[in-house]
Structures are given as structure tokens and as C-alpha cells.
């Protein structure tokens with residue numbers, strides 16, 4: 001126990017005082033310290049982190065270089081409102097973002113504080129630039145919880161239910177998921193890309209291409225359970241946008257900053273988006289988001305069209321510059337590609353061992369293990385997922401699930417071999433335990449997930 005708080009007292013105060021809207025119930029873990037891929041709780045228990053708090057701690061918890069940068073900047077100047085004054089940290093970071101994002105030619109950057117506000121910015125910038133109103137987004141995508149981002153999202157009913165009208169003129173289409181094809185063609189070669197034909201169908205029945213400002217797309221759908229679209233689909237959508245003056249926005253809040261083994265997920269498809277949305281891992285957990293747009297797009301945005309009093313804060317910028325340097329210096333992109341392959345191959349053996357492990361998929365350190373009740377029905381096995389993550393938690397592995405029953409393998413990119421192997425062994429044992437009924441139903445009272 002640390003100080004006068006116990007886990008129980010924190011949990012009790014939390015449930016009494018904090019809105020439940022901010023939590024997804026998993027474990028009674030009160031995080032106290034973090035170092036690299038290890039989290040420690042209030043009781044001194046250590047956990048190998050396979051969550052990175054949702055693809056945020058890409059360079060690990062409290063990387064010494066990031067801590068040092070934050071301290072040094074905090075001692076110099078904590079805040080500078082970008083609306084009123086210039087700051088060298090902001091300029092330095094802007095140069096870095098222009099350098100690491102795909103695409104060439106007079107790119108420009110705008111800052112915010114969260115993935116959600118950056119997505120709102122993408123809607124605003126696309127509408128301002130094109131003079132068009134309509135936005136195309138994807139079913140089962142998650143973009144955040146402001147009104148604009150919520151209106152783009154379509155992943156979970158409680159995130160929209162009873163919130164009244166959202167931002168108008170946003171249209172959702174099926175995301176290309178070949179494992180659970182929304183068009184009913186799972187892995188069947190005859191599909192002739194029915195999902196792309198659905199997209200084309202919009203322009204025969206609902207509106208013309210010249211009414212559409214942007215397609216906003218996660219290059220890998222994250223919270224939907226890590227869905228990787230086919231290369232051809234991506235190229236078709238991208239080409240259609242290019243040919244019709246529609247902006248292609250790559251929503252990289254989760255896929256960005258090295259998570260897939262590239263700086264940005266869209267690089268896995270060799271496409272150069274018009275706008276890139278960055279958040280989460282950008283500043284290793286300090287609140288910072290960014291939009292990076294190709295030349296000219298932001299020139300249509302009037303001043304002050306996207307100002308937040310604390311965005312581009314020098315301390316957050318210093319953390320982001322340090323994060324980028326760590327990814328470069330420690331060769332984390334190359335490591336993530338290689339090690340990610342190893343994780344996937346190792347977990348893939350579970351698909352032959354257990355019929356409840358339906359698929360292992362992903363790129364880099366963004367890997368999903370999908371669980372089903374049985375192969376024939378492919379019905380999602382939510383309770384099984386909850387029991388597995390609970391057993392992992394009991395054994396010192398911090399892991400969650402999403403999309404009903406997809407285990408989320410998302411460790412910090414800095415995790416070492418020993419931690420990784422130990423984490424995977426715990427996971428393999430936990431899957432065996434849960435499948436053979438060795439985890440009690442009572443844990444379902446605590447682990448609810450989403």
C-alpha cells in the first residue's frame with residue numbers, strides 16, 4: 001500500500017465521484033508507476049503491458065528521454081498560447097511532422113489536444129478547402145468523442161445513443177472486412193469487391209462526387225478489432241477521391257507513430273493522403289494532436305479557424321520531439337516490423353490448437369486475436385475474452401479486448417524479448433485456462449469491456 005490510499009479506497013471514491021462515462025470496466029488496477037513495458041500498481045504488483053493505454057505509450061512508459069525533455073521544458077516555459085506568440089518547440093515539432101509524414105510539397109500542420117478534436121479539424125478543413133459539405137466515413141470506425149468525431153464514429157451504440165443530432169452530412173459505408181464481410185462475401189473470391197461497389201452506388205443514388213469534401217478512413221480499423229483492408233480496395237477508393245476532387249484523410253490516431261512498423265499506417269498501402277490525423281502516441285501521453293495537410297489545403301482555413309488555448313503547448317511539443325527521436329534512435333520501426341511478425345506467427349498456432357481462436361491478424365504491434373464460440377457460427381465469444389484478460393491480469397499481463405471478442409495485442413514498441421516472451425506465455429496459458437473452464441463466471445461481474 002502506498003500513502004493513505006488503498007486500491008479499495010481509490011475504487012470506492014472513483015465510483016462515487018467520477019462519471020461512469022469516462023471508463024470502460026476491466027480491472028481494479030490503480031496504476032502508480034510505469035517504466036518501459038512494465039506498469040506497477042498501488043500494491044507493488046508488476047504487469048507486462050500489452051495495451052500501451054490504447055496505442056499511446058509507443059516508446060514505453062516514462063522513457064527517460066521523454067521525461068528529461070518534459071522536465072527541461074517545464075523549467076523554461078510551461079505554456080505559450082499559439083494564437084498569440086511563437087515558440088521554438090512548436091516550430092521544431094512542425095518541421096519533424098512535415099518530415100516524417102508521407103507526401104511531399106508544402107505540407108502544413110495544425111494542432112489540437114486529442115484525436116477527437118483533430119478529426120473535427122479534418123472535417124472543418126476539408127469543407128473549407130473544397131467548398132463541399134458531405135463527408136464519407138466508415139461503419140465500425142472510432143474517431144473520438146467530441147460531437148464531430150462522434151458523428152464520424154459508428155463503432156458502439158452507447159457512444160451515440162441519446163446524444164441528439166450530431167454533425168450533419170456524414171455518411172457511413174461498410175469497411176472492407178474480409179473476415180466478417182459486411183456484404184456477406186467472407187473470403188469468397190467471387191465478391192468482386194462488393195464493398196467498393198457499395199461506395200460507388202452512393203454516387204448513383206444519393207449524391208454526386210462533387211458534393212463530397214472528404215473520405216475519412218482509418219488505414220487499419222482499430223477499435224473494430226484490427227481490420228486490415230485489401231490493398232486494391234484502398235487504391236480504388238484513393239483513386240476515386242483523386243479523380244473527383246475529394247480529399248482522402250488518413251485517420252492515424254491509433255495507427256500512427258510507428259505502431260504498424262511504419263511512421264504512419266497508410267504507408268503500408270503506398271498512398272499519399274491529403275490530410276493525416278495524428279494523436280495518441282504523438283507526445284507519449286501528453287495531450288497533443290496534429291493535422292498534417294498537403295500544400296494549399298490549410299490556406300483555405302480562415303484565421304482563427306482552429307485555435308485551442310493550450311494546443312501546441314511547449315511541454316507537449318518537447319515530449320513529441322523526444323518521442324520522435326526515440327523512435328528513430330532506437331530503430332523502433334524496423335524492430336516493430338520484425339517482432340510483430342514473430343508475435344503473429346506464434347499466436348497463429350493457436351488457431352489450429354483451439355477452434356475458439358478464429359483469426360490472428362495485424363501489422364507491427366497492432367495485432368488482434370479474434371475469439372468465437374465455434375468456427376461454424378463465428379459468434380463472438382465475449383465471455384471467453386473477458387475471462388482470458390482477467391486470467392492475464394491475475395498473472396501479471398495487462399491486456400484488454402475490444403469489438404466484442406478481439407484480444408488487443410498492443411505492447412509498447414520498446415518491449416524487450418524477455419518481457420514479450422513472458423507476456424505471450426501468460427496469454428497462451430490464460431487462453432487454455434479459460435477455454436477449459438478454469439476461470440470462474442464471477443469475473444464477468446468485473447470485466448465488462450466494450
Ligand SMILES: Cc1ncc(COP(=O)(O)O)c(C=O)c1O
Pocket residue numbers: 054113114115116117142143144145218222223251252253254255279280
Ligand atoms: C482511431 C482513433 N481515432 C480517434 C480516437 C480518439 O482519440 P482521443 O481519445 O485522443 O480523442 C481514437 C481513440 O481511441 C482512435 O482509436
